[in-house]
Amino acid sequence: MSHRPTTVLIVGATGSIGQHAVAEALRQGYTVRALVRxxxxxxxxxxxxxxxxxxxLTRPETIGPAVEGIDAIVFTHGTTTSERDVRDNDYTGLANILKAMAGRRVRIALMTAIGTTRPGVAYAQWKLRSERLVRASGNPFTIVRPGWFDYNQPEQRKIVMLQGDRRQSGSPADGVIARDQIARVLIDSLRLEAADHKTLELVADHGPEQEDLTIIFSSLTPDSADSLDAAEDTVNLPTDSEPEMFRDDLAAIAAGTLKASE
Known part of the structure; x- marks a missing residue:
C-alpha cells in the first residue's frame, strides 16, 4: 500500500455497520461515496x-459510476444466513464490484463473519468465496470477521484480533464486538500498512479500547500471495471442485488483474 486512500466507496452504507463506517470514514477525513438503491x-x-x-450490486451495468475515481472500498453489506441470499447478494455484489474495477488497484476492507470456515455451512462457504475473490484480485486488503454484534458489555471494549477461525459454535460464545468498533477497524485498516493482507476474527475483551491498532495488526500473520485462503485457516474447498459460478468469477477477476498489470 503505497499511499493513504482519499476517496472511499462504502458498500452497504445504510446498514447497521455501514452507517458507523460512513461516520468513521468522515471523522478520519475521507471523501465518502455510498452505492445505494x-x-x-x-x-x-x-x-x-x-x-x-x-x-x-446485483446489476453490473449500474455499478460503473460508483467505482469511478475511488481508491478504496469498504464492504459492509450483508443479508441473511440463507445460502441463496448470501450467494445472490453478498457474494455476487462483491464479485460484480471487483469485475467493474477491471484490475484497477484499490484498497479493500471486507467484512464477513466469525465462523466463515465452518465445514458444511452453505451460506458461510459463499462468504469464504467472497474472501477468496478479494485475495485473488491483486489489491491490498484487510478481511475482518467480526463476532456477534453489540453483545458486549459496556466495559468490554478492548479490541482483540484472532486468526485461524477456530471459534465455531455459532453463538455469542464465539466472541462479541460492538458495531462501532467493527467500523473503526475496517476504516483504520485502510491507512495502516500493518493491516495489509491480513485476515482476522474480531472480538472484544474486558478493558478500554486502544487508541492505536498498529501493534495489534502487526502481530498478525499475513495471507500468502500464493493462496486463496487466510494464513492460519484450515479449509477444504479445492478450487476445481468449487461451483462453476465461483470459478468463472475467479477467472474474470484474475484476468482483469493481469490485464491491468501489463
Missing amino acids: DQKRAARLLPENVGLVIGD
Missing part, C-alpha cells in the same frame, strides 16, 4: 456530505 432512504440515513450513487 434508494436515494430518498439513503438521504435520510446518511450525512449530507456523503456522495450518493444510485446502483444495484
Whole structure:
C-alpha cells in the first residue's frame, strides 16, 4: 500500500455497520461515496456530505459510476444466513464490484463473519468465496470477521484480533464486538500498512479500547500471495471442485488483474 486512500466507496452504507463506517470514514477525513438503491432512504440515513450513487450490486451495468475515481472500498453489506441470499447478494455484489474495477488497484476492507470456515455451512462457504475473490484480485486488503454484534458489555471494549477461525459454535460464545468498533477497524485498516493482507476474527475483551491498532495488526500473520485462503485457516474447498459460478468469477477477476498489470 503505497499511499493513504482519499476517496472511499462504502458498500452497504445504510446498514447497521455501514452507517458507523460512513461516520468513521468522515471523522478520519475521507471523501465518502455510498452505492445505494434508494436515494430518498439513503438521504435520510446518511450525512449530507456523503456522495450518493444510485446502483444495484446485483446489476453490473449500474455499478460503473460508483467505482469511478475511488481508491478504496469498504464492504459492509450483508443479508441473511440463507445460502441463496448470501450467494445472490453478498457474494455476487462483491464479485460484480471487483469485475467493474477491471484490475484497477484499490484498497479493500471486507467484512464477513466469525465462523466463515465452518465445514458444511452453505451460506458461510459463499462468504469464504467472497474472501477468496478479494485475495485473488491483486489489491491490498484487510478481511475482518467480526463476532456477534453489540453483545458486549459496556466495559468490554478492548479490541482483540484472532486468526485461524477456530471459534465455531455459532453463538455469542464465539466472541462479541460492538458495531462501532467493527467500523473503526475496517476504516483504520485502510491507512495502516500493518493491516495489509491480513485476515482476522474480531472480538472484544474486558478493558478500554486502544487508541492505536498498529501493534495489534502487526502481530498478525499475513495471507500468502500464493493462496486463496487466510494464513492460519484450515479449509477444504479445492478450487476445481468449487461451483462453476465461483470459478468463472475467479477467472474474470484474475484476468482483469493481469490485464491491468501489463
